[in-house]
Amino acid sequence: MGSEAGTHVADAAADARETGRRFLSPVMARYFERTWSHGRGHHLYDVDGRAYLDFATGIATTILGHGHPAVTAAVHAQADRLLHLMNGLGYIEPVSRLAERLAATLPEPLDAVFFGNSGAEAIEAAIKLARRASGRPAIIAFEGAFHGRTYGALSVTTSSPNYQLGHGPLLPDVHIVPYPEAYRRFGGDEAAATAVSLDALERLLDEVEPSRVAAIVIEPELGEGGYVPAPLEFLRRLRALCDRHGILLISDEVQTGYGRTGRMWGFEHAGIVPDAVCAAKGIANGLPLGAIVARRELHERWGRGAHGSTFGGNPVACAAALAVLETIEGEGLVANAAARGDQLRAGLDALVAHDARIGDVRGRGLMLGVELVRDRETREPDGELGDAVIARCADAGLLLLTCGPAHNIVRWLAPLDVSAVEIDEGLGIFERVLAAG
Ligand SMILES: Cc1ncc(COP(=O)(O)O)c(C=O)c1O
Numbered sequence: 001m002g003s004e005a006g007t008h009v010a011d012a013a014a015d016a017r018e019t020g021r022r023f024l025s026p027v028m029a030r031y032f033e034r035t036w037s038h039g040r041g042h043h044l045y046d047v048d049g050r051a052y053l054d055f056a057t058g059i060a061t062t063i064l065g066h067g068h069p070a071v072t073a074a075v076h077a078q079a080d081r082l083l084h085l086m087n088g089l090g091y092i093e094p095v096s097r098l099a100e101r102l103a104a105t106l107p108e109p110l111d112a113v114f115f116g117n118s119g120a121e122a123i124e125a126a127i128k129l130a131r132r133a134s135g136r137p138a139i140i141a142f143e144g145a146f147h148g149r150t151y152g153a154l155s156v157t158t159s160s161p162n163y164q165l166g167h168g169p170l171l172p173d174v175h176i177v178p179y180p181e182a183y184r185r186f187g188g189d190e191a192a193a194t195a196v197s198l199d200a201l202e203r204l205l206d207e208v209e210p211s212r213v214a215a216i217v218i219e220p221e222l223g224e225g226g227y228v229p230a231p232l233e234f235l236r237r238l239r240a241l242c243d244r245h246g247i248l249l250i251s252d253e254v255q256t257g258y259g260r261t262g263r264m265w266g267f268e269h270a271g272i273v274p275d276a277v278c279a280a281k282g283i284a285n286g287l288p289l290g291a292i293v294a295r296r297e298l299h300e301r302w303g304r305g306a307h308g309s310t311f312g313g314n315p316v317a318c319a320a321a322l323a324v325l326e327t328i329e330g331e332g333l334v335a336n337a338a339a340r341g342d343q344l345r346a347g348l349d350a351l352v353a354h355d356a357r358i359g360d361v362r363g364r365g366l367m368l369g370v371e372l373v374r375d376r377e378t379r380e381p382d383g384e385l386g387d388a389v390i391a392r393c394a395d396a397g398l399l400l401l402t403c404g405p406a407h408n409i410v411r412w413l414a415p416l417d418v419s420a421v422e423i424d425e426g427l428g429i430f431e432r433v434l435a436a437g
Contacts, residue, residue, distance in 0.1 A: 017033065053422060112295065123152065140204065142219075143181075144222050159224045218235075223256070225403070227404075258281075261341075261366070263338070336418075338365055347427040366413070372409070
């Protein structure tokens with residue numbers, strides 16, 4: 001790069017950062033203060049032309065990496081044909097076909113889809129559907145869950161106290177019970193975590209009355225709250241409890257869905273079928289799209305016109321999403337996520353013996369978290385180390401993120417089509433960063 005062009009790029013970078021700092025709301029927390037230029041494949045590039053292996057994927061969203069040719073072609077073709085319809089005007093091919101294909105990834109009887117624009121909207125829709133279709137008011141959710149930032153979704157979100165703080169009053173008749181978190185509270189004993197959560201749930205139902213409960217909403221693996229997979233036995237018993245009381249079970253698959261955990265959907269690990277599934281993030285590889293899928297009879301009880309959206313199910317986003325599904329299915333990417341997840345897990349597990357600051361390695365498939373602690377005995381979270389590790393990994397060309405209220409869980413969100421070589425590269429950088437202090 002000539003020196004004049006170099007100066008121009010540096011100016012543009014400084015300008016984007018300074019202008020952003022001046023005009024963008026400070027409410028948005030940022031992991032990095034870097035200025036980005038573009039993405040290609042599994043790399044993000046900053047404005048200085050530095051490449052970063054992108055295992056952050058826009059928080060589990062660019063699941064096929066950047067500039068995927070099939071997605072780009074689908075977006076271009078649909079943009080040329082029609083940008084926007086508003087689905088209240090009728091039917092259009094990419095939207096109807098995506099609904100059909102999406103339903104086909106789910107077990108019976110989950111066969112009817114409502115499209116929104118985001119994860120929060122999908123949760124919002126699920127709460128509305130559950131209340132109206134059941135005629136019951138109460139909603140139960142789990143401690144540490146993240147379901148989104150709009151009022152309904154926020155009311156069931158407790159992954160950080162900062163999210164609800166000062167935003168009340170929230171939705172009434174929302175009840176929170178402990179997530180079956182084994183590491184921090186029970187030293188890894190999943191059976192104990194399962195028993196305590198179920199017991200709390202039973203006691204809550206005695207208080208609230210099961211016949212008043214519309215739905216229980218759960219992430220099969222806690223996302224923002226700390227990458228904690230629910231024990232499979234817990235999910236099975238939760239399904240049975242819902243069946244006993246006629247309560248709808250809503251699986252928030254916004255982060256766990258679409259192959260992330262090594263199965264198409266996170267609930268599949270437990271062999272259960274929820275009553276409603278919420279999806280978003282990766283389904284259109286970065287274009288805004290969310291979906292709630294439930295059986296047709298439930299949607300019918302929701303009632304015509306009870307819900308809607310101007311932009312939801314945008315044709316360009318749906319065309320992109322069709323290309324994503326075709327690629328996942330055509331290239332066997334769920335199996336790849338499982339295999340690469342095993343590889344990554346083995347590599348991370350191997351680090352535990354050398355580094356006492358790693359308290360726990362956990363998760364399913366390519367949704368793995370490394371919990372950093374000050375002391376393995378006390379399990380005291382080391383958030384400073386979490387922040388430092390992702391900053392140093394970025395300096396070394398690897399993008400990872402943290403999660404959990406103390407930022408002490410380093411989360412790995414590689415794209416589903418990641419290669420074995422890239423996993424080794426990421427592990428190598430992580431290992432060197434940890435070894436350096
Ligand atoms: C499990 C889960 N549900 C819901 C949401 C909200 O999604 P969105 O940010 O698209 O509203 C998120 C976002 O991180 C999530 O991880």
